[in-house]
Amino acid sequence: MPRLVTAFSNPTVKRLRSLRDKKARKEEGLFLAEGLRIIAEARDSGRLPEIVMFSAEGARHSLAADIIAATEAAGGEAIETTPDILSKASGKDNAQMLMAAYRQPETTLSNLDRSAAPLWFVAQSLRDPGNIGTILRTGDAVGAGGLILIDDSADPYSVEAVRASMGAIFTQQVAKAPWNEFLTWLRSGSGQLVGTSLKAMQDYLDADYQRPCFLLIGNEQQGLPSAYEDACDLLVKIPMAGRADSLNAAIAAAVMAFQVKASWR
Amino acid sequence: MPRLVTAFSNPTVKRLRSLRDKKARKEEGLFLAEGLRIIAEARDSGRLPEIVMFSAEGARHSLAADIIAATEAAGGEAIETTPDILSKASGKDNAQMLMAAYRQPETTLSNLDRSAAPLWFVAQSLRDPGNIGTILRTGDAVGAGGLILIDDSADPYSVEAVRASMGAIFTQQVAKAPWNEFLTWLRSGSGQLVGTSLKAMQDYLDADYQRPCFLLIGNEQQGLPSAYEDACDLLVKIPMAGRADSLNAAIAAAVMAFQVKASWR
Known part of the structure; x- marks a missing residue:
């Protein structure tokens, strides 16, 4: 009782x-x-x-x-x-x-099963817990396996992140790792690391996405450091029509994820 | 001085x-x-x-x-x-x-030039000013003309919305109107009203989007009322792979907008 x-x-x-x-x-x-x-x-x-x-x-x-x-x-x-x-x-x-x-589940890279899903999010130093929750929610909708938080990130278990996830905190796997550790883990198996960059030549609509695809999302203010871009297997560009040169991090993650999924139809 | x-x-x-x-x-x-x-x-x-x-x-x-x-x-x-x-x-x-x-610019439907852009957002009773700002930011990136806020909406000029817009509050047009007034205005000129609905049969990737395209986004909690869905020229479905049955409103708006733009290439 x-x-x-x-x-x-x-x-x-x-x-x-x-x-x-x-x-x-x-x-x-x-x-x-x-x-x-x-x-x-x-x-x-x-x-x-x-x-x-x-x-x-x-x-x-x-x-x-x-x-x-x-x-x-x-x-x-x-x-x-x-x-x-x-x-x-x-x-x-x-x-x-x-x-x-x-x-809180204790998910580490070593117990993350990359073959469980064709698509994963990898986010570098996200500051906004709402973005983390929103990416988890998008991940659930698009059939991603989860989110790997790189370097120093907002807490995915904060009330704001849990709320924005709309329950996806329970369905998506969440792991944290420093960048070097993540890269070592990634290269120990199959996986295409895809970054978005305004410097990239290839339009995100024309790229060849491989399974499992790891979508790398940069920090809200700075975007991806160049060393992180250099480590990507594929760099694509989401063309910007307007005055602004960037999208919200969770928006960019979703646009990429739905395009990757669309390219696999 | x-x-x-x-x-x-x-x-x-x-x-x-x-x-x-x-x-x-x-x-x-x-x-x-x-x-x-x-x-x-x-x-x-x-x-x-x-x-x-x-x-x-x-x-x-x-x-x-x-x-x-x-x-x-x-x-x-x-x-x-x-x-x-x-x-x-x-x-x-x-x-x-x-x-x-x-x-605050005094933009009304009557002084909105729909031919100024091929794509517009129309949002019904959005509650979260952050979503409004994020949609404006996405609109700027995707080359939309602006955002029409339907019925009772959070304030696009709130500090949160302005911040989330990252400056797009100055580049995107913003008008407010009750639903009936919006419909009358819409039907007085050209324009395809597109809604997303889980009930729709057509996949959003296969639809034929017309210019100017008005993307209708529903309230965060309830989604679109059925009468609003019925008024759409086209209802499409974003397939959901996961347990959840919805996307964040600003995410859904972005996924749709980028797909509409991609379909016009």
Whole structure:
């Protein structure tokens, strides 16, 4: 049976709230997801939370009730609380009626199965967690295997990234690696590394994309360092018609991914 | 000569700060842009601010100095202030060293020249100003004419939208209209209205796109209402490979726009 907690000073409430901070997420190895939609998405992908916290109203939905029961059956913690405490824990006035903490999967390059999908995203030093989440969501839609975060990146398990992923944080694999480690891993198997560059001569619509294709996305401000471009098997250009010379990083990733997929039809 | 202002209570400082609120933006008919990059982008597009505020360090850059001088020559107001006041006015700890207020163009459907571009975005009730800005940025890159905001939409002149547009707020036309008014205007000239729908039979890669093409994007949560889908000349489907059944609105807009453009090669 779920415990009823009505004090904000309750340790589990505090623990959930602490997961908004990167440091706490790292120490605990947990991350937060908010709202029935994404928590149901997680369950559909075979993932149950370690802790689920909900209001009486939140538990009224049969799907939510199922997830709460399944969480307890699996040894997890279920806590009923007040809308006020949910708001405080989520830091939002209009909090979701359901929030949950999940274990962060420990995906490393060595346990990433590149043959599991024909397409992967590789992103260098992304700063915006919303872009990371959006790339994961796009990856899910386009049938990618996941996202490899290179160098110093925003946290894919931040609340903003998880929210923008719309559940894809549970379906896409996420690994982190320094560039050199990634290159060594990439070259230890098959894989075409594709970068986009305004310097490239080849139009992205005419290129020959190989499976598995690793789409390399540069940092929001600087784009790809030249050494990273030089390491690519293929550099293509998305022609820009306007005054601006760049696309948002998540947009560029999506335009490339859908074109790669289209070229394989 | 720029005035030196060191008091946060200065009316112009207060006025700039007030432009973070939608109500004040509407009353004043102004909007804010922050940072040299976007303000230079505006100037390249022939737009100067009515007010520019900067720190001594901000004015040291020759491009910034040019813009400040040009603003004054055109009858605008130039204010030098402290980094602290810039931070307070922008509501950020690490404020840009330059911020400026621009007049909102009064673009209505009746003065929108549809023949100016082969591609236009039409977005219904977008909630996220970041999506609006990102669509404008994509529009600039893909050579679209602009964005028509249908029904009740987030403000394209909000700080978040302007920032996400990366300057495209100055190069793309932006109009607002209720759906019925938009439809009447659309049907008074040439134009193919294209919607994306999971119910559509036709793959977006196989469709015949006509110029000018109006890409209709649905609200982030609900997608397009069926009546809006019914009004489209063409409904296409972006096939989804994953568990999720949708893309972020700005991503879907970009994938469609680049495909439409590719189909015209």
